[in-house]
Amino acid sequence: MQEKINRILHAAERLLATYGVDGIRLKDIAAEAGVSIGLIQHHFGSRDAVVREMLVSASRRRLANWTAQLDGVEDSQTRLRLLLAGALSSRERCILWTESCAAASRHDFLQPLVSQTNDEWRRWVLETLERGRVDGTFNLHASAPDTARILVALVDGLMVAVAADDAGTSTESASTLLLMAAAPHVGLDVL
CATH class of the missing domain: 1.10.10.60 (Homeodomain-like)
Structure with missing residues (x-):
């Protein structure tokens, strides 16, 4: 069954x-x-x-993927790179997230699910930023929570560009742009 x-x-x-x-x-x-x-x-x-259960299931699957992806990765820069590039891993994923966010603006029953998924992902990013700040990898220009919010917003914007195929934005080009945009926020020339 x-x-x-x-x-x-x-x-x-x-x-x-x-x-x-x-x-x-x-x-x-x-x-x-x-x-x-x-x-x-x-x-x-x-x-x-x-729809609700599908979003819960997809969120659990993403959490399991993030956990597996970062398992055993100690280097903060590598962890952040994996998190950011992994967010833009497929056009379908970008479409699903964009559609989920749009639907959450119209359907109250979806809003908590989208917020919970975003909170979980932001938690992974924040944890990685704080880890990198402590070990000296990152020199954050804003607080770790604010930097995490900035990076999540960059990801969301690029997900929309990939989903809409804006100017032919591919997952690869979006990942490159994301890493270029994120690097100065964490005090690096290249991420």
């Missing part, structure tokens, strides 16, 4: 990237997942509940 639930959540995630939250319908999720609408209603109750 868990395999079917996972298929439903992944189908909802793919549809979110294509149609946005407001364009997702239960019948589309059912068709994409290869299950009945009744099965979805039995496990989730409503379309909004599927």
Whole structure:
């Protein structure tokens, strides 16, 4: 049964990237997942509940990825580079995040989920900045919390550019721009 639930959540995630939250319908999720609408209603109750659980699941997956990505990496500069470049790892991820943020502005039930994901990611960035400040790698020009907010805002803006394919912005070019923009904030010439 868990395999079917996972298929439903992944189908909802793919549809979110294509149609946005407001364009997702239960019948589309059912068709994409290869299950009945009744099965979805039995496990989730409503379309909004599927979307909510899909965002929770995606957030957990991202947290697990960040944890695995940083496991055993002690160098603060490498950790920050991995976090920043990893945020722009795929266009689909950028689209999903952009759609999630846009939907959270219209749907109260989504806002806490988006905020929680952002808080978790900002926590990883903040922890890395503080670590680098203590070990002498970083010379922050603002407080660590303010620098973390600046870097998260840079990531969010570049995610929008990648999602919208603004001027052909690829994940690779966005990652390069992000690292160039972040370096002076942490007191480095190159990140």
